[in-house]
Amino acid sequence: MVSNSILLKNGIILVHDENDHITPIKSDLLVVGNTIADIRPHIDASSLDTIILDCTRKLVSPGFIDTHHHVWQTQLKGRHANDTLLDYMPRGNSTGALYNADDVFWGELGGCLEAIDGGTTMLVDHAHITHGPLHAPNAISATVSSGIRSVYGYCDTPNVTSWDPLTFAPSTPDYFDSQLADLAKQQPFGDGRVQLGLAFDSFFLPKEMVIERFEKARSLGIKLITSHYVRGAVFGPHSLVELLEAYGLLGPDILLSHASNATTNDAVLLTSANAHVAATPNTELQMAHGFPVSFRDDLHAVASLGVDCQSTNPGDMLTQMRLALQVARGAYNQPFIDVGKNPNVVKHTVESVFNLGTIKGARAVGMASHIGSIAVGKLADLVIFDGESPAMVCAAEHDPVTAIVMHASVRDVETVIVDGKIRKSGGKLLAVQGLNGEKMEWNTVAEKLIESRVRIEAEYRKIDMKSATVRIMDIFQMRPENFVDSP
Ligand SMILES: [Zn+2]
Structure with a gap:
């Protein structure tokens, strides 16, 4: 019994x-x-x-609450330690297109289990892995199998139609709208643990289409919409927050990952809308997004923390909490040091970062009365x-x-x-439970992951990543003069 x-x-x-x-x-x-x-x-x-x-x-x-994570990326672990954001775009982000639906199941299961292993009990999964009609259902069933609590952010993922030259499909696949509606109808999954969210990054679409996507998701009962926002030389200086405000879309169900270099007006708009941000210190520090915003005075109230890519860094929140705290302390201390002085206090406390990883994460996902x-x-x-x-x-x-x-x-x-x-x-x-419902210990999951990695690696080696990077710059309208060797 x-x-x-x-x-x-x-x-x-x-x-x-x-x-x-x-x-x-x-x-x-x-x-x-x-x-x-x-x-x-x-x-x-x-x-x-x-x-x-x-x-x-x-x-x-x-339990810890991780508010931004690409859980499918387990098989890519170890690849991105020395990558810039531009390196990562074709080598990490786009290589989801090499995953078949089984690969997604194992990657997702591995990612969820790594999170649980580290004490994460809830995560927001920005699942930009919808490269086929079975990918999202498999990812969701792996999430359910792991036992974690999650918002599965169903994502309009740019599908790769050719690697030479790298080309993305011009529009969402036929099944996207009906699958989103079906999943929304079926949710929650796993005894209520796994809810459907929307992960949306297609802000290049015309205004009416963006508004339509958000309104559609909300009408389907989706409670959380998450988007990347990195202001800077790579994706440009424009404000995503102001765009959301102008489109009438900003609200408490909006969760922006990074919000790096958000403007002071962004902070006002986000806090007054009770929208939230997910800082992910490891990738932000490595990939030149800017300092994590988790301790920024004007954003701290709506901040939370996430792991982002467990392909680049560990999938646990202990690492992110510690990094967030010490880098914020370092940034606070430096101006004193620069003028030959010493700060009287250590500005940020262990309790405040513990809260970013727990109760504030719960607020970011609108679940503070239940978890955190x-x-x-x-x-x-x-x-x-x-x-x-x-x-x-x-x-x-x-x-x-x-x-x-x-x-x-x-x-x-x-x-x-x-x-x-x-x-x-x-x-x-x-x-x-494995892919066919069979009982499985971790070491068997690990074997499946290694097999899957070998298959993905064989495909990966066929790609000319140099030319893919040039294509990415072109497709995302990045300006080559912004990529330099010294400031
Ligand atoms: Zn991300």
């Missing part, structure tokens, strides 16, 4: 108050079904058929950290939030519970 409840005994539970301040309390926590049913010292569950987890000297954290913090009545998306590992010992005793933000690695993520179900236990991912 499958137990319907889980009792976390004697853990250090991180509880948010209404001002987003976190207090660690020593307590028991009872999960019934998919919900946190009780938080109290000494809960007696002897009358219930309950799984009991001894959490003595362990930290119980809200630990409270009775909220959904049971929980991460249990080992407090006695070599990295965590003493830090966990002294300050649990610091222990997680500054000391924890994926190794210290001992147990992950999503929607009341244990998905990682004793430091190991639990079995999932």
Whole structure:
């Protein structure tokens, strides 16, 4: 018989108050079904058929919320460490076109499981992988199989019709509109965990068509629309926020990834519309997007964090939180250093970045009343950290939030519970269902990923990436004079 409840005994539970301040309390926590049913010292569950987890000297954290991630990219891991944004466009972004529908299933499953392994319980999947009619259904079934909570951002993906020269299809495939409508009708998937969103980057389309796409999605019941926004030399200095405002589309269901170099007017428009942004420090720092906006004074209120490409960087939020915090501190400190002074304070705190990875992520996806913090009545998306590992010992005793933000690695993520179900236990991912519903341990998923990677790599080697890059510059109307060796 499958137990319907889980009792976390004697853990250090991180509880948010209404001002987003976190207090660690020593307590028991009872999960019934998919919900946190009780938080109290000494809960007696002897009358219930309950799984009991001894959490003595362990930290119980809200699950992390990653608000921008291209989950399909697992097979591309390791390729982009030294790539600029322009390198990545043909070598990463466009090579989704080499994936068949099975590749998508394994890539997506691998990406979701890496996220869970690191303590992410919810992510926004900007799924620019709709290269065939089975791609999105396979991606969604892999997401369901993994057990993660997700908004699957169905994406009008530019389909590659030729690699030599690189050419994209002039319009969306025939099945796009009907598939979007069908998926919207069928959602949510996976017992309510996986909702449909829209990932939209086709702002080159005429105004009426953009408006029509957004209105169509909203009329289909889609609750979140996400778009990339990087102001700069690559994609130009124009403001996507002002365009959305001018089109009458800006609202609380809009989530912009990066928002790098957003103008002060952008920040005013975004905050007044209660729209949100997802900073992804690793790619932004590497690919010259600009400093992450997560701690910008005028955007911090609507900011959250994401992983972006797990092909470039780790798929866990611990890495992104730490990077976001330290780069913001560095940027704050430098003007003092430049004039021979020293700042009196460390400007940004571990608590504020922990919130970017939890409760503020929940706000960005419009789900703050259900996820993002630990409270009775909220959904049971929980991460249990080992407090006695070599990295965590003493830090966990002294300050649990610091222990997680500054000391924890994926190794210290001992147990992950999503929607009341244990998905990682004793430091190991639990079995999932494969492409045909068969039960599968992680090592078998890894074998499938390696097989899939070999097939994709063989196709990849046939492509002249140099000429593809030139074509990308042309297609996206990038200005060659903006790409230089020194400023
Ligand atoms: Zn992205």
